Amino acid sequence: MNRSCIVAKLSELYPKVNRSEIDSLVKGLFNVLVNHIAEGNRIEIRGFGCFSLKERNAGVIRNPRDGVTIPCGGRHVVYFRAGKELKDRVNIFSK
Numbered sequence: 001m002n003r004s005c006i007v008a009k010l011s012e013l014y015p016k017v018n019r020s021e022i023d024s025l026v027k028g029l030f031n032v033l034v035n036h037i038a039e040g041n042r043i044e045i046r047g048f049g050c051f052s053l054k055e056r057n058a059g060v061i062r063n064p065r066d067g068v069t070i071p072c073g074g075r076h077v078v079y080f081r082a083g084k085e086l087k088d089r090v091n092i093f094s095k
Contacts, residue, residue, distance in 0.1 A: 003030070037078060047085035054079040 007026055011019045033051070036043055042052040058074040082090075 003027075045083070047083050049080055049082040049086055052079050052081075053077070 003026060007019065007023045010022045010026070011017070014022070033043055037051055037053060040053055042050060044050045053076045056075050056077055059072055060069050061072045062069045
């Protein structure tokens with residue numbers, strides 16, 4: 001599912017709201033989330049999960065295609081941990 005699918009689903013649920021308004025709200029929500037994570041803050045959405053930053057140490061990475069190793073500096077990566085309700089609902093479908 002991508003952003004346009006989310007906008008389409010919300011416009012089905014709320015037909016009285018203009019689609020362009022829904023699109024700007026979804027864009028705004030994602031911008032707030034991205035900015036908050038980029039500042040190093042944690043986002044917790046109950047029942048869904050938590051987004052946070054993890055710091056990766058500097059090291060050496062290897063290109064598996066040609067075997068060349070390259071030094072890589074430290075960096076931050078976005079880390080997602082699924083919430084209990086999301087885990088439970090996913091496990092229902094995997095059985």
